[in-house]
Amino acid sequence: MAQQELKRDLANRHVQLIAIGGTIGTGLFLGSGKAIQQAGPSIMFTYLIVGIAVFFVMRALGELLLSKAGYQSFTDIAEDYLGPRAAFITGWTYWFCWIMTAMADVIAVGVYVQYWFDIPQWVPAIVCLIILLGLNLLTVKSFGELEFWFALIKVVTILALIGTGIVLLVMGFKTDAGAVTVKNLWEHGGVFPNGVSGFLFSFQMVVFAYVGVELVGVSAAETSNPEKNIPSAINKIPLRILFFYVGALFVLLCINPWTELSPAESPFVKTFALVGIPIAAGIINFVVLTSAASACNSGMFSTSRILYNLSRNDQASPRFAKLNKNHVPGNSLFISTLVISVGALLSKLIPEQAFGIVTTVSAICFIWVWGVVLVCHIKYKKTRPELQAKSKFKAPFTPFINYAVLTLFAAILIIMLFASETRPALLFTPLWFILLFVLYSGRSRREKSGKNSIIQS
Template sequence: MQYVRVTGTRGGALHRELSGRQVGMIALGGAIGTGLFLGSGLAISLAGPAVVVAYLVAALVALALAYALAEMIVVHPEAGGFGAVAQRYLGPLAGFVQRWMYWAAVAVNLGSEVVAAGLYVRFWWPQLPLWLPVVVFSVVMLGINALAVRFFGEFEYWFAMIKVAAIVVFVLLGLTYVVVGLPSRPAVGFGGLVEHGGFAPNGLGSVWLALTVVTFSYLGTEAVAVAAAETRDPARSVPRAARGMVVRLLLFYVLATLIVVTIVPWQQAAGADGVEQSPFVTLFALAGVPAAAGIMNFVVLTAALSAMNTNLYVSSRMAHSLALDGFAPKWVGRVSPSGSPRNALALSAGGLAVAALVSVVSPQQAFPIMLGLALFGALVTWLLIFASHLAFRRARAGQPRPAVRLPGAPVTTVLAMAFVLAVLVTTAFTEQFDTAWKAGLPFTALLVVLYYAVRRRSSPAATGHRVEVDPQ
């Protein structure tokens, strides 16, 4: 059966109402989660102070991804973002597998985020049953996403702004403490980087193992591509968001982690568990900030809700774009008069409910497998994004250059792709992430089988774009 693409209607059902500042915060909200605030203990336990190098290397790869995406999305600001681009340049099988795998990965993360948010609320009210805040936050976030996209964008802007402000304050306080000192606290200097067993106390191999954890921290950088179809001026906003990621990722991950392992012995930071042990709380308390633990708990709560908000958004848009291409039921592609794909949102809510239920009922058995699936799916998504960029460059050879380009490509693209592949292979030998292959390979095989089953049952017209507006 020949694949048919109807390009004229792609993205037409979604309203272009996101501003440039909102797109920038959506990108940032997707890339920065609660792990940074709670110390990234696992990565630090593996690499010690050398975890800073791991964060720097992974940041460069994430930036390559951001620029590759911006280059492609400026030319193709379509519903489905990188999934639509993969389908255009790598074929419908790649587009099908990538989008459904990414949707599943995001659905799992949604479940972990809403449960984490519920646990943060119990910091103040320990007697509260966990299911209550989980249900309340789920309903609230679904309600925000069901509104017109400009309302989602505004909510996400302020959610992300809270954690950005917290990181900026932490970095400024930390630098002051390290170089100048705080009231009644002399400057500590940078000796902490080498005074506790050396800069890389567990050897260079441990730095590579830490990269499996650190790379997971940057997953979400790709969210900016999904927002392009609803951006007022994607040719201007998407490149600006990609460039903004350069400074922000270096500042928020690399510099913040450097301060953590400088002011807190790495063994202590590695053992930190919970809000009260967060290096952020330690520094705020040293600076005399009243109720530092309570303030930090509020910040990590908003960080979890921000990540949940963004992931609901990208998962619903992925499902919506699959329906446009005939790879999901037609009803998933319908949108409300305000341009919100509410049926796709309902589908994502089902995944949220399952993931949240599993995380509560069977956290020791089933949930690690689901998290392994999320990691595998996210890394495969990155691989296919870089593969799409190589095909994109080849197909557009000799054509006018986009407003933003990945420097050094295609060499940069190949190197970044090799790095992601190496990290994916390494997960099979990492105790914390070995479930990635156990869950990921069977799920990939299942998706391939489903693709051929769907393709056989679909007519050529069914693989084009159908836009249906729900009259309700």
Template sequence: MVKETENHTQLQRTMKSRHLFMLSLGGMIGTGLFLGSGYAIGEAGPLGAILAYLVGGLLMYLSMVCLGELSVVMPVSGSFQAHAARFIGPATGFVLGWVYWLSWAMYIGLEFVAAGLLMKRWFPDVPTWIWCAIFIAVLFTINSLTTRAFAETEYWFAGIKVLAVILFIIIGAGAIFGVIKMESQATPYMSNFIGDGLFPAGITGVFISMMTVIFAFQGSEIMGVAAGETENPEKNIPKAIRNIVIRVLLFFVFSIFVLSALVPWKEAGVLESPFVTVFDMVGIPYAADIMNFVILTAILSVGNTGMFACTRVLFSLSESGMAPAAFKKLNKRRVPIYALLVTLAFALLSLLTSVIAADTVFVVLLAVSGIGGTLTWMAIAFAQYRFRRQYMREGGKLEDLQYRVRLFPFVPFLCIGMCLFIFGFMFFDSAQRTSLLWGLGFVAACYLYYYVMFTRRKAAVPVLPTTQENQL
């Protein structure tokens, strides 16, 4: 039974900078890198894939610094949803919160199935649904405990992935330059980069690859979701942003460089996991089993992070009067338990639609999930622009902001422009046009629902909870 008392009505500020850093990594380093990197190389070629990851990293950086300024001034749980409601408008906050929640809740269910399927390698006779049930119970238990317990678990989940990527880069670099001899081929050096020209698939291949790459970077904004439960947000949030941007770019770009140098680009796109292929090349025993374990950890990490993000976004929506009041009720460990239960129930429901409504409801859910992250980044940049304009108009001083975006307003405008380019490319790409139209249609329906249901009563807007409240 959930008990809400005077002592248990606020989330706990127990996350440290290292937790924020690993939490953002947990949302990004997953199957998109371990499995999807081969697709990016196969579409764009070696140098084209690296260029696509650099551009994707730039967009991630732009959105992160915008989020950092807002989160330091207004460190609330579900931050960008509350920021959008406050600085863009309640309708946008409502739509952004529900679209973001839906996109993550959808993927949580898919992660459970993927984890169960991976266990088939070691336990072929055990039904997949049993493993799904076990993983659901484990992740639910972790998320229903204290925020600190969740943060520590995710820290070690993400740590395994980071260690695997670092070892891969070191071993792969040794193989590229002949320090480590490969069993199946001669030392490649840089031959894969120059053999078929700089852009063997053309510039179009780079754009197609870029869509996959940018979606792989989405998840970094989860750092903002945790802002309301972070110790000393004015200190830890900027520190986490600096760490995440630099290190993620290094992890992703170096990994793609190693893969491109060792695996011919025409073969990379058809490999189930190019990481396994590289480990096999250098003769590492049980390479497939090692990567199976790492990918399993990555999947559970993403599911764990997704459950946390969904729960806090529902909490934020409830705080601002845009979701049922029950979602802001906390258990004795100060976890929004009803929001967690509803998130888990929807994740399981999305699995059901993949079986009984795969061509209708499931397609729409996938489409919304595909554009949810890009919409979030665009809204973060626009909210930062609106905040800064309001702050300066009301006499605020830049030196009083403990973390601020440099090159304003160029940074938020560039972020918004790049997001619009993504949507524009999706529209002109026949393979992605349908998903874009379904996703934008759902967004329009959310706006319509808001104006129909909330025009008769003014939706509450989150209150600035920091010491800078008197400046706005």
């Protein structure tokens, strides 16, 4: 019986907006407030540095994905270049970190809805999951359409912020916090007001802000023209980083001195409130709500597809490879959604620490996944020179840039060890990798024992 295949039903506009949605999320709308308090105006450099690193990861991933028609995700790539153990650990780790991220986002959905309605937090969280599950079960095109509109809302909001900021700068507008001026970038303690340590400690939240950018790679199996759409989406990442992250933060910090921004609230809400828009809080709350729903939607999509691929590669139950009539991995989608719903329980058990722990674990796991992509690309260049020679989408500055980015990722993990807020999660995360190693070893022994029994019989 032939294996069921995912349907290539994502158009170019879907892939482009998935890429944009992947680079604009809760890390910018929410996490930037905390990151700004740590780094001050130097946060723009943090976003720029991590953004450049992620771009080179994506170029490596893009070249690898297009080097072989059978690749459907980087788990396939990991198995090809690093072996089945690495594929098993990377695949389940990617599933795990997106589960953790989606948990945080579905919790956030409940919190944002409470802004308008006095109802228990878990109710809108569960309703959101049910709606997203229903839409994702229909067709992959439904996911693409949903992400298209979610991403559009984010883009419009940032465009409005940047446009408003430029007008205010030209006008010399004054808010309650003072004049809108570029001087706000250095007149309140300098560009590095908290020193080098504050700048370094901001890297964790910035890494989390870029979580999801690799979705353009996960969606490769379901895009109608990967040879055209994947390079197009990846090559536009630098412009999006400069515009949506660095540009938005530049405007925010010109309108507000960084000292006026609180880590407990969205700097976007604060900015629109300062410029005198009465319904600013409600507008931004809606945007952040859609951003959280978008991230949760992306989490459901990616976890179901990674579980589907793990099953196809005999690294998960064969049930997860079963597609419904719409060519969607329904069983994988159901189980992923069920696990994500545990997020509501986490928010009840550890409400103060839940978001911080979850985002840190997610960032660490994504560093692993991105690192695996870079290592695979290094091996690809060394062991498959014939494929590399034929590549129409060669990653630039390799292998030097691969080693440079891997060094940066290692440095970020070391920095997390010295920060009290991220240290517990960093020390906990290795337990996940130990668990996967034990599970894989046990699975391998059982398979070997089964083969020996067949031979002896």
